[in-house]
Amino acid sequence: MSLRPPEQPVNDDQSYLHHRQLKRGAAGWVLLAGLGVAYVISGDFAGWNLGLAQGGWGGLLIAFILMGIMYTCMVFGLAELSSALPTTGAGYGFARRALGPLGGFATGMAVLIEYAVAPAAIATFIGGYIEALGLFGLTNSWPVYLVTFAVFVGIHLRGVGEALKLIFAITAIAVIALAAVVAGLAPHFNAANLFDVVPDGSPTSSAFLPMGVGGVVAALVYAIWFFLAVEGVPLAAEETADPKKDMPRGIIVAVLVLVVFGALMLILVPGAAGSEAMGASSNPLPEAIRLAYGGNTLLADFVNYAGLAGLVASFFSIIYAYSRQLFALSRAGYLPKWLSLTGKRRTPYWALIVPGALGFVLAATTGNGALLINIAVFGATVSYVLLNLSHIVLRVKEPDLPRGYRTPGGAVTTTIALLLAAVAVVATFVVDVLAASITAAVFAAALLYYWFYSRHRIVSGAPEEEFARLAAAEAELSN
Secondary structure, eight states: OOOSOOOOOOOOSHHHHHTSOOOOSOBOHHHHHHHHHHHHTHHHHTTTTHHHHHHHHHHHHHHHHHHHHHHHHHHHHHHHHHHHSOOTTTHHHHHHHHHHHHHHHHHHHHHHHHHHHHHHHHHHHHHHHHHHHTGGGOSSOHHHHHHHHHHHHHHHHHOHHHHHHHHHHHHHHHHHHHHHHHHHHGGGOOGGGGGOSOOOOOTTOOSSSTTHHHHHHHHHHHHHTTTTTGGGGGGGGGGBSOHHHHHHHHHHHHHHHHHHHHHHHHHHHHHHHOHHHHTTOSSHHHHHHHHHHTSOOHHHHHHHHHHHHHHHHHHHHHHHHHHHHHHHHHHTTSSOGGGGOOOTTSOOHHHHHHHHHHHHHHHHHHOOHHHHHHHHHHHHHHHHHHHHHHHHHHHHHOTTSOOSSOOTTTHHHHHHHHHHHHHHHHHHHHHOHHHHHHHHHHHHHHHHHHHHTGGGGOOTTSHHHHHHHHHHHHHHHHO
């Protein structure tokens, strides 16, 4: 007897899906790689540095290496999954095929928590960069949050092709800024600055690990900020020219670029300005330049302004990601179906507006980037456990599934990522047990909503459900 909940086909006719279509062929692999970098590049400008206060430079370095391994291994698995199952549901679609409807919904909701909260965290850093420039005489950043959400949600409502190209252009500016930071700080690097955090006296503390081994675990959350959301590239599958080829190229190139830039920022920024000072900064890159040069410079101002481009690039692109994840879950009936309606420009307008409003409220009421990072990372790490498990299960259950790309090392590679992701879930409770617990309760409430309500309203004609139904039919024929 199967323990999986029954699926009830709902509203299979073509008119339902006609009002829930995206624009196809809008992106090739170069735009996808740019999208992957854009998702994450704000993490190089702010957020990661808070890990210096949690674990010192040595603790954050170890955390960065571990999370770099986790993301690289996971991305190889996602490259395979996205070439085999190219749908907008991405993570939800992969887990739906491997783990059934409950596993698919759980993965989709974890991703949605990540993507809905991450823009709120980025908005607080945008406010910090603007305040550092002294623009508009602001002493409270909530107007910045409001304008940021309103403008960039509005641009997405115009259409996906326009949005992806603008994201790519903004990301290019941010990459130039990071290159300028490298050139400007390299001459001022002093290894002693990396270790200026005073050890806390715990049994395993030292100059290298001032908060001991526990600091490494706490720093994992902020090391993830160097990479968080790159897994969102497959969400563009239905809007890609050739997903079987373009998806693997785009996401792998993106993660390699992010590893390089993350390593450079981790070494040069505290190496020039000191780990202690950077561990408390809301705008670490321009502040590091000002500290290194003994005052304000044109380079610091340029990086400050261009840093806004980096923050905006991630903010802008993650709006794209949350809208597509919400669109896919709604289109399939897991969440209210009105959230997946699309307009004349084939953009899911309610899926853009509703999480945007929620993100603004979170940013305006908390103003706490570190808290919001921890909430976003909780959702992310739970989804990573399920995504890597999905790759492993599909390798065992469907070895003959057509794959445009195959993960080097196969299931061993994603098993490494799964174990590291599980450790990262625990780390969110170490950093802020209350925030992680509240987020876990929201996640559990979503699962109850599925179990008692939406599982009876699944739309079997949705692409992710169609994939699963065809797989079930093929399995029956083979038996």
